[in-house]
Amino acid sequence: MLTAIWAVSLVIFCFSVLYVVVTLSLIGLSLYEALQQKIERGERFRPLQRPLRPGITLIAPAYNEVPIIVASVRSLLASDYAPLEVVIVDDGSTDGTTEALIDAFELVPLPVGDRLALETEPVERIYVSRSDPRLRVAYKLNGGRADALNAGINLARHDLIAMTDVDSLLEPDALGRIVELFSADPDHVVAVGGTIRIANGSRIEHGQIVEPRVPLGGTPASQVAEYIRSFFGARIGWAALNGLMIISGAFGVFRRDVVRTVGGLSTKTLGEDMELTMRIHEQLRPTDPDTRIAFAADAVSWTEVPPGLGPLRGQRVRWHIGLLDNLRLHRKMIGRRRFGAVGALALPYNILFEAVAPILEVVGYVMFTVLAVLGLIAWEYAVAFIVLVLLGAQLQTATSLLIEDVGYGRYRARDLAKVGCWGLLEMFWYQPLTALWRLWATLLFLTGRRPGWGTIPRGAALPEAPAPLPR
Amino acid sequence: MPELGDWPEGLSLRDVRLIDRLAIRSDSMALPAVLALTDPGKQPWFWVTADVVVGVLLTLNLLLLVFVHARRLRVAARRQRTKRFEGRLERLLAEDDTTALAKQVKHLNELERPIAAEMMIERLRAASPEEREQTLVWLRQIGAIDVLFRSSRRWQPWRRALAIRMLGLAGAAEAVPILIERLSDRSRYVREAAVRALGRIGDERALPDLTRLFAEPGQAGAGIVYESLLAFGAIAVPVFDEGLRSPNEHVRVASVFGLGSLLEPRDAATRADRMLGDGSPLVRGAAAHLLEQVGGGALPSGLVRATHDEQRSVRRAAVSALARYDDPLALELAVQALEDPDRDAAIRAGETVLRLSALPRVGADAQRALATTDAWPLDRARVLASLGAV
Numbered sequence: 001m002l003t004a005i006w007a008v009s010l011v012i013f014c015f016s017v018l019y020v021v022v023t024l025s026l027i028g029l030s031l032y033e034a035l036q037q038k039i040e041r042g043e044r045f046r047p048l049q050r051p052l053r054p055g056i057t058l059i060a061p062a063y064n065e066v067p068i069i070v071a072s073v074r075s076l077l078a079s080d081y082a083p084l085e086v087v088i089v090d091d092g093s094t095d096g097t098t099e100a101l102i103d104a105f106e107l108v109p110l111p112v113g114d115r116l117a118l119e120t121e122p123v124e125r126i127y128v129s130r131s132d133p134r135l136r137v138a139y140k141l142n143g144g145r146a147d148a149l150n151a152g153i154n155l156a157r158h159d160l161i162a163m164t165d166v167d168s169l170l171e172p173d174a175l176g177r178i179v180e181l182f183s184a185d186p187d188h189v190v191a192v193g194g195t196i197r198i199a200n201g202s203r204i205e206h207g208q209i210v211e212p213r214v215p216l217g218g219t220p221a222s223q224v225a226e227y228i229r230s231f232f233g234a235r236i237g238w239a240a241l242n243g244l245m246i247i248s249g250a251f252g253v254f255r256r257d258v259v260r261t262v263g264g265l266s267t268k269t270l271g272e273d274m275e276l277t278m279r280i281h282e283q284l285r286p287t288d289p290d291t292r293i294a295f296a297a298d299a300v301s302w303t304e305v306p307p308g309l310g311p312l313r314g315q316r317v318r319w320h321i322g323l324l325d326n327l328r329l330h331r332k333m334i335g336r337r338r339f340g341a342v343g344a345l346a347l348p349y350n351i352l353f354e355a356v357a358p359i360l361e362v363v364g365y366v367m368f369t370v371l372a373v374l375g376l377i378a379w380e381y382a383v384a385f386i387v388l389v390l391l392g393a394q395l396q397t398a399t400s401l402l403i404e405d406v407g408y409g410r411y412r413a414r415d416l417a418k419v420g421c422w423g424l425l426e427m428f429w430y431q432p433l434t435a436l437w438r439l440w441a442t443l444l445f446l447t448g449r450r451p452g453w454g455t456i457p458r459g460a461a462l463p464e465a466p467a468p469l470p471r
Numbered sequence: 472m473p474e475l476g477d478w479p480e481g482l483s484l485r486d487v488r489l490i491d492r493l494a495i496r497s498d499s500m501a502l503p504a505v506l507a508l509t510d511p512g513k514q515p516w517f518w519v520t521a522d523v524v525v526g527v528l529l530t531l532n533l534l535l536l537v538f539v540h541a542r543r544l545r546v547a548a549r550r551q552r553t554k555r556f557e558g559r560l561e562r563l564l565a566e567d568d569t570t571a572l573a574k575q576v577k578h579l580n581e582l583e584r585p586i587a588a589e590m591m592i593e594r595l596r597a598a599s600p601e602e603r604e605q606t607l608v609w610l611r612q613i614g615a616i617d618v619l620f621r622s623s624r625r626w627q628p629w630r631r632a633l634a635i636r637m638l639g640l641a642g643a644a645e646a647v648p649i650l651i652e653r654l655s656d657r658s659r660y661v662r663e664a665a666v667r668a669l670g671r672i673g674d675e676r677a678l679p680d681l682t683r684l685f686a687e688p689g690q691a692g693a694g695i696v697y698e699s700l701l702a703f704g705a706i707a708v709p710v711f712d713e714g715l716r717s718p719n720e721h722v723r724v725a726s727v728f729g730l731g732s733l734l735e736p737r738d739a740a741t742r743a744d745r746m747l748g749d750g751s752p753l754v755r756g757a758a759a760h761l762l763e764q765v766g767g768g769a770l771p772s773g774l775v776r777a778t779h780d781e782q783r784s785v786r787r788a789a790v791s792a793l794a795r796y797d798d799p800l801a802l803e804l805a806v807q808a809l810e811d812p813d814r815d816a817a818i819r820a821g822e823t824v825l826r827l828s829a830l831p832r833v834g835a836d837a838q839r840a841l842a843t844t845d846a847w848p849l850d851r852a853r854v855l856a857s858l859g860a861v
Contacts (some may be wrong), residue, residue: 036660039665041634051762052728110854111847115814133860157815184663184692188720257784366627384521391528398535405539467784468724468757471697 005367012364014387019353024066026445027399034297034407037236050091052470053183055083056175056253062088064095070104072166074208077132081175086135089152092142094193101137106270108131112302116154118318120147120169126155145249146265146272153256153264159469162253163273169199169207169302170251177299178253186469188290190280191254192297193239193247195231198224198411200307209302219312222430223305225397225423229297232297232407239295240303243341245281245325245326245350247272247293251301257466258284269329271322278330281342289340289347298408313437320441323354358438365432382415390427398425553586560587579613592640603642616643623649628658635661639668647674654680654690654831662691669697675706682710684716686723697725701732708733715742717815720751727754731761747773752782759788766795768832770804783813790819794826802833802840809846822846824861827848 002424048398058076061068069088090098101107107127110469116123121143129135140151162175162180178192193443201215238244245256249272262279265272277293284291306312327334327350334351336343371377401416411419422430545735577588594616596607610616619641622634635653638646650672653665666684669677681703685695700707711733714726727746731739739761745837746758759777770793777789788806793801805827808820824844841849855861 016547035629036632036658039629039636039660039664052732108854108858111850113814113818113847113851115812115817117814128855128858128860130858133855133858154814157818182694183698184694186694187688187724384525387525388521389529391525391532391555395528395531398532398539402535402539406542413540416539466753467788468728468753470760471694471725471728 004388006375007362008367009381010042012142012360014358015360016275016385016389020389020396022349022353023224023233024392024399025205027233027236027336027396029091029240030145030233030235031399032408033230033240033401034403035238037297038407039181042047047382049423050077051060052085053179054469055255056081056160056162056173056179057085057086057087057156057158058151058164058170059089059149059152059156060164060166060168061089061091061152062093062128063142063145063148064093065097065166066095066100068101068167069097070339071207072168073101073105073135075083076164077135078207079170079175080172081179083158084134084175085157087152087155088135088137089148089150089155090137090139090146090236092121092140093242098127098137098368099138102127105135105137107137107392109137114463116151116230117260118154119300120151121153123151123155125354127387143265146267147199149272150264150267151412153259156256158258160253161259162255163249164251164301165249165303167304168196168250169204169209171300171302172208174299174301175253178296180254181294181296182253182469185294186471187294188292189257189294190284190287190291191247191252192235192294192296192299193235194251194295194301195245195255196248196250196390197300197302198227198305199302199336202302202303208389212410214418215307216418218425218430219309219419220305220307221422222426223312225400225419225426227305228419229396229400232403235295236403238341238346239293241345242292243346244273244293244295245277245346246274247277250303251299254280255469261466269322269325270318271326274322274326278326278333278342279469281339282333285342295411300390300410305350310407313433314463316434316437317441317444319436320358320438321445323350324442324445326465327351327355354413358435361431361435365435386427390424393427394424490772499763504575521651543782543854553590554599556583556586556589560590566770584615587613588618588637591615591704591762592637595640595642607643610641610643616641616645618641620646620649623653628656628661631656631658631661632664635664635668639664639671642672644672644674646674651680652676654684659691663695666691666695666699670702673703675703678703678706680711682713685710686722688719688720688721693725701729705733712742715746719754720749723749723751723754724757727757727761731764736765736767740767744771744773747771747777752780752785755782755785756788759792763788763792763795768797770796770798771798774860775800776805778808783811783816785811786811786816787819790816790823794823797827797830797832799833799836802827802837806840806844809844809848816847818847818851821846821850821852824849824856825856825861 189445200220203211550777711726711729741760805823
């Protein structure tokens with residue numbers, strides 16, 4: 001028995017070392033990329049005002065959002081990008097979300113029309129704003145976030161579509177910064193993700209963040225550390241390898257023709273944003289290996305994260321089921337070089353360090369507790385292991401903070417210190433909790449207790465020919 | 472049951488039982504490996520390795536901490552210095568007596584020179600040709616150009632890219648050979664910085680190399696090379712003309728847009744009309760888009776065909792382009808397109824009919840069509856027009 005326990009400990013130890021090595025390599029690559037990008041996109045960078053540039057339709061689904069909807073729409077309309085169209089899709093709200101918009105923006109009805117490319121729940125009404133004709137509002141029967149986004153994609157007029165949430169605050173120059181990446185390589189870039197930053201604790205004026213701050217509480221502050229690691233410590237690196245597996249639903253820009261051609265967002269999975277990104281890789285890369293999904297770390301959308309553990313638990317369970325769903329749906333890509341870095345590196349990485357890791361983590365915590373109770377812990381090993389993991393994790397957080405500071409510098413030194421401190425303490429409460437929730441999500445996934453088994457849409461009814469982006 | 476005495480010293484009974492279960496003899500070659508795995512705490516290498524790993528991680532953490540704070544201090548100090556120096560430099564640069572100014576610039580100290588160089592380069596963004604020439608002289612005098620030359624060969628790619636970017640902003644013609652050399656740099660960022668810098672300088676010597684990059688995309692972002700070529704102005708027209716014959720459809724698309732930006736509308740329209748017969752829908756779409764920019768009286772024959780193209784993206788662009796041609800045929804095609812199976816093409820057709828109603832020749836017919844045709848794209852266009860959104 002003890003030998004078996006020792007063998008499991010050895011596996012966990014080796015796994016942890018491997019994780020530290022791989023993650024630090026990824027962060028190193030992210031740092032290298034961030035330093036290079038800073039040259040052309042540094043603090044003095046302003047997106048070019050081109051005579052010809054692609055229009056963007058910004059789509060935001062809303063469901064029962066009366067308290068925030070008017071302020072959120074004003075914030076979305078504050079973007080300095082042109083040509084811009086903002087489409088708010090009310091997904092069957094029962095609290096009068098659409099009525100609030102009608103009053104605030106003087107909406108007048110537009111004919112709904114027909115010949116919609118993607119199948120969705122019926123769109124009942126469409127409006128355009130008299131005070132700002134860039135704003136369109138659609139009211140449709142309830143079908144969920146992905147269905148609402150698909151309805152928005154059907155109504156979009158411009159070549160690029162940006163997907164966001166109504167509770168996100170987009171920085172005014174975010175769309176311009178993203179379009180710079182499309183313009184640099186208009187023939188191959190099909191989607192660009194932006195950075196999601198956490199708005200909790202920051203000072204907001206007129207729908208814009210004026211003083212970015214890190215919240216005091218452990219739950220949101222640990223999420224700040226987590227987001228910084230994820231976006232600056234990982235996604236920049238994955239994007240450099242063209243192995244980005246997800247463009248966050250909270251802010252990402254896609255070519256409209258590509259999204260329609262691959263069939264829009266899947267309504268059958270909880271991780272529809274990751275699923276769309278993966279499907280684009282799966283359908284486009286075998287025929288065009290140069291297809292690129294890029295990441296603009298300096299294009300920022302701010303969002304509120306769950307301030308307490310209860311809502312956070314629900315969010316993490318959904319995310320993890322979404323991840324497992326996608327790994328299952330796109331298992332054919334695993335290890336396949338025709339899908340580039342996604343098949344060869346990103347998918348194996350996610351299986352090992354996102355899907356399997358929580359299981360090993362929880363097993364490790366349980367074993368540690370049992371052995372400690374039985375007095376069978378070899379404390380010198382345990383301390384050595386904890387110190388190693390702690391230092392490795394701290395190095396990961398500190399390097400991600402370095403990327404944030406050198407590359408983007410949004411936070412004051414004391415905010416960075418706050419993130420660093422909470423990052424250090426994470427291992428003792430936040431990591432075990434999230435590991436436990438993810439294990440729970442795995443059990444739900446394995447027992448089928450989730451909203452349906454996902455299916456991959458195989459292209460829209462009317463596949464769309466690619467259109468050249470104006471340049 | 473194995474006995475402890477049969478085995479090497481220092482083993483616990485647990486180890487011996489495990490080894491026995493694995494059927495390893497006490498003189499086996501595998502014994503050291505098994506011992507190392509079963510109880511590494513007894514192996515010196517384990518603790519040495521652990522010490523080294525912990526030491527390295529600790530050092531890296533400390534270095535990071537020091538680096539972040541040192542950097543913050545450095546930035547703060549530099550900001551203060553710049554603030555103090557800015558006023559003085561502004562007064563210096565406002566001097567009418569350029570000889571006296573040159574003398575003073577020469578006497579700037581080591582800390583002041585980089586700040587002066589950066590400020591001068593920033594001023595170049597909006598400078599007139601005379602101011603640019605003068606500022607370049609000062610930059611040479613304080614040795615900034617030489618420093619940038621040296622930096623453009625440093626081993627860190629971001630240093631090279633930064634130096635190249637500054638050389639481009641400075642517009643120093645003597646930098647052109649170095650920038651051309653950097654087009655083959657091993658770092659993509661450096662190559663792209665060189666492409667941008669050459670576009671900013673606009674020296675003809677760079678054109679053959681940029682033409683090569685344009686014709687064979689991959690070495691640098693195609694959009695970056697395209698923009699750099701556009702910055703050369705009319706002398707880049709032959710590059711785009713040649714690009715129209717490229718086997719690569721993306722090069723042809725870029726060439727269509729490039730010619731649209733650089734040529735007179737009539738010449739651009741001739742080429743776009745020809746490219747509407749291209750085999751690639753991307754190119755046909757670009758050509759239709761260009762014809763929308765150009766507009767005119769008589770409808771080009773290629774555009775008529777494009778409104779019935781098999782690819783919806785081409786039809787969309789063509790239907791939008793119809794709005795710029797004061798030709799009865801354009802109205803006829805736009806009304807037909809209201810029934811296009813593609814929603815976007817139909818919407819654009821509605822907007823096109825509405826736009827045509829404002830043109831002198833077809834305006835009256837278009838207004839009649841608006842009044843008599845029952846189609847939702849027209850209703851939609853009418854609502855949007857009432858809000859000034861078409």
